[in-house]
Amino acid sequence: METLFFLIVAAIAVICSLMVVTNKNPINSALSLIMTFFCLATLYVMLEAPFMAAIQVIVYAGAIMVLIVFVIMLLNIKSEAGRRTSHALFMGISVGLLLLVQTWYLLVKSSLSSVRGTVDSAMISKVGHTELIGKSLFTDFLLPFEITSILLLVAIVGAVVLSKKKL
Amino acid sequence: MAGAYLPIILLLAIAVCFGLGSLVFSSLIGQKKLSAVKLQPYECGCEPVGSAQERFSIKFYLIAMLFILFDIECVFLYPWAVLFKRLGVFGIMEMGAFMLILFVGYIYIWKKGALEWE
Numbered sequence: 380m381e382t383l384f385f386l387i388v389a390a391i392a393v394i395c396s397l398m399v400v401t402n403k404n405p406i407n408s409a410l411s412l413i414m415t416f417f418c419l420a421t422l423y424v425m426l427e428a429p430f431m432a433a434i435q436v437i438v439y440a441g442a443i444m445v446l447i448v449f450v451i452m453l454l455n456i457k458s459e460a461g462r463r464t465s466h467a468l469f470m471g472i473s474v475g476l477l478l479l480v481q482t483w484y485l486l487v488k489s490s491l492s493s494v495r496g497t498v499d500s501a502m503i504s505k506v507g508h509t510e511l512i513g514k515s516l517f518t519d520f521l522l523p524f525e526i527t528s529i530l531l532l533v534a535i536v537g538a539v540v541l542s543k544k545k546l
Numbered sequence: 547m548a549g550a551y552l553p554i555i556l557l558l559a560i561a562v563c564f565g566l567g568s569l570v571f572s573s574l575i576g577q578k579k580l581s582a583v584k585l586q587p588y589e590c591g592c593e594p595v596g597s598a599q600e601r602f603s604i605k606f607y608l609i610a611m612l613f614i615l616f617d618i619e620c621v622f623l624y625p626w627a628v629l630f631k632r633l634g635v636f637g638i639m640e641m642g643a644f645m646l647i648l649f650v651g652y653i654y655i656w657k658k659g660a661l662e663w664e
Contacts (some may be wrong), residue, residue: 424551434621442614446550449610452602488643516632521640528647530614535651538611539660542604 385425392418405451409444416440427500430509608660619648 395418398411423432485491498511516524535537554652587594626633626641655661 406621430625436595438614442610442617446607446610446614449602449606453604453607483646502607507628509625509628509656515631516622516625517629517637519639525640525643525647528644529618532647532651533602533616533649535612535615535655538608538615539658540549542608542611543660 381425385422388418388421388425393420406448409448409451412447413440413444416444426509427503430512574602605663612655615651616648620643 392415395411395414399408399415402408414438417433420432420435420440423429423435503511622644623641626637629636
């Protein structure tokens with residue numbers, strides 16, 4: 380049952396990702412990308428990470444997609460749509476094959492060894508996924524959390540400086 | 547496990563059924579008296595002028611950027627709200643420091659007039 384559900388969601392994700400690349404109209408590509416993000420959120424739920432799924436929907440399918448659609452609106456898509464670059468297919472396939480070979484080499488030739496973490500399925504179902512993330516975020520990783528606010532502040536200032544004509 | 551997600555699945559199912567149902571039923575039982583005016587793109591009662599695919603102002607992009615940044619701020623509030631009682635006063639202080647730094651950014655964009663639509 381769970382395998383069947385996974386296969387359906389994975390198939391929709393792959394089909395939507397293909398539609399992102401093959402659609403001529405950038406807005407249609409953006410809409411397919413939203414569907415892909417929702418499929419990824421479903422996969423996060425199946426991996427017992429509901430908080431990640433919620434973030435995937437809130438940040439990616441919500442905020443980032445608004446930004447992507449606005450970028451499409453900013454560019455003059457009438458002149459760009461339908462135009463094809465000459466070596467796009469060749470370059471795409473060769474880069475894809477290169478990545479595939481790299482991944483295969485890494486998986487076959489190298490020994491991936493690491494220490495197993497303490498968080499497993501039993502612990503997640505007992506404590507809760509959001510609680511686990513929150514507890515490590517607000518106790519062990521307090522400094523990185525506070526630094527995130529400075530990173531966001533820099534991003535706010537950067538956005539205003541770059542896009543405002545007269546400050 | 548699956549039972550906890552039943553409300554979300556139901557919500558998605560109702561949303562999809564409502565959207566598809568509105569389209570299918572209106573095309574099945576609605577009247578079709580088409581005219582040139584009716585087939586125009588609907589634009590809030592105004593006469594549509596020009597193409598929809600023009601360049602939009604950079605002002606939209608700035609608003610979208612600021613939306614993402616404050617959206618990410620909100621994301622950090624969810625696990626904090628879940629753990630609010632367990633973290634106690636310390637939790638309020640660390641989230642206060644986080645919010646204070648971002649409030650400086652909010653004051654900055656306000657004073658620079660980035661929220662105004664000139």
